[in-house]
Amino acid sequence: MKTKRMQMRTALASLMLLLSLAVFAQEKQLPNVVILATGGTIAGAGTSATGSAYTSGQVKIEAMIDAVPNIRKLANLRGEQIANVGSQDMSVKIWIDLANRINTLLAGNDVDGIVITHGTDTQEETAYFLNLVVKSDKPVVLTGSMRPSTALSAEGPLNLYNAVAVAANPKSKGYGVMVVMNDEIHSAHGVKKMITTPVQTFQSPEEGMMGTVIFGEVEFFHKTYGLNTVNSEFSVAGVKELPRVDIVYACADVSPDLIDLMVKAGAKGIVVAGVGDGNMNAGTLEAAKRATKMGIPVVRASRVPVGTVLLKGEINDEEYGTVSSMELNPQKARVLLMMALLKKRSREDLQKLYIDY
Numbered sequence: 001m002k003t004k005r006m007q008m009r010t011a012l013a014s015l016m017l018l019l020s021l022a023v024f025a026q027e028k029q030l031p032n033v034v035i036l037a038t039g040g041t042i043a044g045a046g047t048s049a050t051g052s053a054y055t056s057g058q059v060k061i062e063a064m065i066d067a068v069p070n071i072r073k074l075a076n077l078r079g080e081q082i083a084n085v086g087s088q089d090m091s092v093k094i095w096i097d098l099a100n101r102i103n104t105l106l107a108g109n110d111v112d113g114i115v116i117t118h119g120t121d122t123q124e125e126t127a128y129f130l131n132l133v134v135k136s137d138k139p140v141v142l143t144g145s146m147r148p149s150t151a152l153s154a155e156g157p158l159n160l161y162n163a164v165a166v167a168a169n170p171k172s173k174g175y176g177v178m179v180v181m182n183d184e185i186h187s188a189h190g191v192k193k194m195i196t197t198p199v200q201t202f203q204s205p206e207e208g209m210m211g212t213v214i215f216g217e218v219e220f221f222h223k224t225y226g227l228n229t230v231n232s233e234f235s236v237a238g239v240k241e242l243p244r245v246d247i248v249y250a251c252a253d254v255s256p257d258l259i260d261l262m263v264k265a266g267a268k269g270i271v272v273a274g275v276g277d278g279n280m281n282a283g284t285l286e287a288a289k290r291a292t293k294m295g296i297p298v299v300r301a302s303r304v305p306v307g308t309v310l311l312k313g314e315i316n317d318e319e320y321g322t323v324s325s326m327e328l329n330p331q332k333a334r335v336l337l338m339m340a341l342l343k344k345r346s347r348e349d350l351q352k353l354y355i356d357y
């Protein structure tokens with residue numbers, strides 16, 4: 001009787017060992033993806049499933065992962081909470097922390113891709129910043145949601161599932177930093193938040209979406225425009241803060257002293273969200289000239305959501321010392337200028353950066 005029990009125990013132990021070996025083998029085959037959480041509506045919570053009021057950045061990353069069925073079948077997942085803010089409170093400090101963490105993780109052989117959960121308000125800026133300073137061609141994917149986790153038909157869980165699917169897929173290498181939402185894959189260079197609250201907010205009006213991801217099935221159509229990641233000259237190694245760059249929003253009869261006031265307040269560079277093709281009234285143009293003469297670069301972007309600011313349009317950039325942002329919108333043009341200003345550059349060099357990146 002005793003021997004029979006012992007035999008059963010040994011058999012059970014062997015079975016357990018085999019089972020754990022099988023689980024281990026399966027885990028080893030899956031790619032390793034780290035999710036870096038920063039907050040946003042995807043981690044937001046409200047009191048009613050049908051009300052529009054909520055607070056961003058309430059749910060922690062482990063709870064967010066646990067809320068997504070089958071997500072652990074896509075990759076070996078690990079979450080890290082980098083911040084938990086609405087992205088209206090995203091800061092240069094969080095950007096630098098995030099970039100350093102990503103570079104450390106991706107330098108190792110044990111991480112195949114990164115997902116970042118992030119509010120949608122400034123997601124395109126973070127994506128574009130990381131596109132300049134991440135030193136790896138492994139996939140880096142930002143995602144978020146328009147509806148908080150407590151809302152009826154919250155789309156965050158599927159967005160997170162799809163973002164992990166893209167980050168875990170070997171074919172996602174070499175596309176630069178990506179934004180995945182609403183079944184679409186967008187490039188950091190092309191993506192723009194186009195609509196205030198509906199789920200189809202992210203669009204790439206000039207470049208078009210780079211691909212789609214439908215319930216984890218990844219398909220790419222084309223690569224992005226511009227230098228990025230491993231081909232970018234920019235780096236945050238040793239960088240603790242970035243130079244102050246302010247944005248002037250142009251309109252009919254805009255006060256011409258705004259640029260002067262920003263320079264006085266300590267701005268090291270100015271972006272003008274110009275009217276039309278990066279235009280501004282005569283007084284503002286003169287203020288831009290004063291700033292550029294003092295060595296404060298002024299970049300002309302546009303408040304119009306779609307299109308390129310022409311190099312040779314109504315404004316002669318050489319005369320005013322200004323630079324065209326090309327197709328970068330004002331907020332991304334600001335990111336590039338902050339990084340560019342870490343080094344002294346001529347107007348021509350700056351213009352080349354806007355053409356190349």
Ligand code: ASP
Binds near residue numbers: 040087088121145146
């Ligand atoms: N205000 C929110 C944020 O950017 C909006 C969102 O995530 O959709 O964090």
